């Protein structure tokens with residue numbers, strides 16, 4: 001029987017989750033659900049200096065808004081709990097000990113200042129970047145270069161140290177990435193990365209590999225920025241003797257800036273006027289505020305659909321995919337190698353599609369929330385009528401109010417430019433006479449109103465616009481909105497007459 005698929009999303013709570021991170025979580029989620037596997041959320045918080053208060057909660061809230069759910073996580077627990085790395089320190093201590101015992105890792109006592117000095121010198125002599133490696137380690141202060149006595153002494157004295165991986169000198173590491181095919185790296189290009197820091201915490205590399213192994217992860221699906229670390233991770237699997245249980249790797253392509261010039265960064269959003277974060281975020285230190293898709297009026301289903309197609313190509317013309325459809329159709333084999341340009345207009349297009357297809361009752365809930373925000377209330381059947389007329393124009397959720405507020409409130413002001421343009425001496429009389437004529441109508445439908453307007457303007461030998469445009473101004477306050485007779489039908493006779501009355505009082 002094939003082993004059960006187990007994948008994980010392993011964010012570091014060092015800030016808000018960028019949309020690229022959400023896409024990584026989404027692809028893992030789709031893969032797990034499609035294969036009836038398990039999806040694990042692991043919080044990788046071992047870089048204590050970069051921790052940001054509130055980031056963990058932000059990550060949880062974002063994923064929950066997107067409808068991405070986990071089978072095992074920090075709250076639910078699971079067979080391999082705990083799922084927060086800072087709660088697993090004793091585990092990493094055990095495993096780093098094993099690597100030292102087997103000679104695959106070593107103590108390094110060089111101070112940060114000494115290492116800075118090495119970097120500076122390397123630059124000065126133009127020998128490229130300084131690397132802690134098989135070449136430099138004999139000249140540095142570590143348990144491979146110092147005498148065993150001195151090492152014991154230093155450890156006894158509790159001299160600060162880090163533990164580094166001992167990268168072999170001359171080997172080729174080869175592995176097959178599901179997306180990129182064969183990846184080949186010579187170990188001489190790798191450096192002896194720190195696995196365990198002087199603060200008693202493991203680095204990402206050690207904790208990540210140990211946990212993937214212990215949590216029985218079968219596939220590591222993560223961003224391309226981790227590809228350079230993968231060969232070292234492979235070596236760790238080998239050093240631990242876990243090669244048999246090594247997960248398969250899939251490194252997802254980057255999400256690029258709209259112009260294709262480099263990776264989409266958190267600053268691009270505000271620079272170019274679109275959100276890069278799922279939820280709005282206030283930086284706790286700088287108090288800087290970043291836009292979020294939720295607050296900007298995107299539906300989670302539209303956001304997810306848009307993200308799924310960033311890098312994944314279903315191979316057909318179909319663009320609209322519900323979550324269940326994504327689960328059915330998604331495949332890692334159809335994820336491209338090359339970065340995909342982020343297109344903010346496409347994000348809007350998706351949202352518009354979802355807003356125009358959503359069942360009216362669901363839009364009703366969204367609209368009622370908007371009305372509440374504007375301290376307005378209205379019966380459900382009235383809101384539904386408004387929605388059936390205006391929903392098609394909505395791109396963002398907020399448009400459900402922006403495009404239809406005048407159905408719920410009479411305009412208090414009138415667009416000056418329109419007034420100057422259309423308000424002529426006979427305008428008031430035209431409007432007043434028309435209102436008088438239709439005030440006796442029993443039925444007040446768009447059709448009847450339209451017929452009445454046609455007859456009315458024909459008798460007076462005036463253009464339709466001489467009646468319709470002022471009517472619109474009085475009902476809406478500007479020259480915007482759907483068909484004016486549709487608007488008047490929904491407003492109803494008494495509201496229509498009252499708006500004429502107060503409008504004429506103000507404009508005459």
Ligand code: GLU
Pocket residue numbers: 009010011012044204208221222223226
């Ligand atoms: N903690 C890493 C991150 O923040 C996880 C990378 C991985 O999935 O291996 O992206």
